[in-house]
Amino acid sequence: MAEFKKQVPRPTPETQHFWDGAKNQQLLLQQCDQCQHTYFPPRPFCPKCASREVSITEASGKATLYSYVINHRPLPGFDNPHSIAVVELEEGPRMMSNIVGCPQTPEALVLDMPLKVTFEALTDEINLPKFQPAEA
């Protein structure tokens, strides 16, 4: 399917801070000043209570493996096979990512294993947050 080319994120005004943070090796979340809810993906209001008073906070980078697949179909720009995972951050939100720095096998990728963030340059402007086993 030709339309699934490697896609480079294009930040919008609401997400620019996240990508600026990633460029500086920081994983940025947002927290509501009213109800303290921490959330992702970015938006300038709280998805829980709708308050516009929110602050940007830096995540610890610690996470656990929530679920994943291992893609076996060749994809430009990716090693084959490669994991596509959803991780649960220590702060609560989940995000999609890739698990790197370990074999891309069911034996190496165990649900709930501890992970830590690492950043990979996709372009000069965009770093992607990826995750590796915490003990690595």
Add this chain to the structure above:
Amino acid sequence: MKPNSIAIVGTAETTELGKIPNLSQIQLHADAALNALEDVGLKPSDIDGVATAGEIPTNVAYYLGITPTWVDGTSVGGCSFMLHVRHAAAAINAGLCETVLITHGESGRSRVGVSNTWPRGATTLAGQFEMPFGVAGPPTMFTIPVLRYMKEYGLTHEQLAMVSVVQREWAAKNPRASFKEPITVEDVLDSKMIAYPFRKLQCCLVTDGGGALILTSAERAKDLPQKPVYIRGTGESVETPLISQMEDFTTSKAFRVSGQKAFEEAGIKHSDVDHLMIYDAFAHLPIYGLEDLGFCDPGCAGEFIAGRNTAPGGQLPLNTNGGGLSYMHSGMYGMYALQESVRQLRGTAAAQVENAKISIAHGVGGMFAASGTIIMSNEQL
């Protein structure tokens, strides 16, 4: 919606299903629509409401020469047609129109005259926070929650494989099914790995085809030739366009909300249901659907299917056309689930469930992003 006040009076699929390189996408809509009009003995000029997805209603109305007083372009993925049925019923009851045509056509395989686009551009949330991680379409997105489900509930690879095996048994009874050869659990688990833990025989087909439905008031249905199929209960909901942000990977909120709404409206019990269609783009969907609609307790649907309860001869016939896994899957399969429910309630299905009176067609849109549920009956009460 007022139960049983609206009926499906005309239905048809495209003349051919599967590989149709000689028809463009809009002509697939038209072929199905003309077949459905013939089924009910109406002309385009008798239609005053048009609903469709994949194309905008303008394209379909113009192409068929219809001047509608009501249109619905709700496009939330493969269950859009369930939502169209629900909206059409409300519109007819409100007097906005009398007779609605709902069309689907998709050149999913041959890609002839395709006008819809993959809505995941680089500035969307999906484009920024999912696509860059190498998701290559539905096989690597829709499948992501299942390992979490397997860990929480102990669902085995063999039980998951049984979904495909059982549906192939239904497909074998259907001359129009794409795949009819029997398969075993071993065949499924030995088929080509697509995205662990999903193998080729656990992923839907990619085909060309279309379907159309015609709805009008139960009153007007009395004067039309086909046995009416009454709309008894309806539901719809959406959750998130991002699979990574689903509230819980073991259950779909959109499924639960839509299903519960439909059951409440219909005023029926689960034991009243004779026949069930659950949109099966991938093998785990019937498992989530059975649980989220309340037919099985959480964590029990894999065992229920593996125990042959949904197979030919079982207590709850499910996906009796063979489903998206074996019958056909153009991309927006919800239309075909509705078509099979109507055939079962008319008594004209290839694998007919004896004396079926109540059928449910439950659809998914996107990757657990949206849902629509239609409960139908051939008895007005």
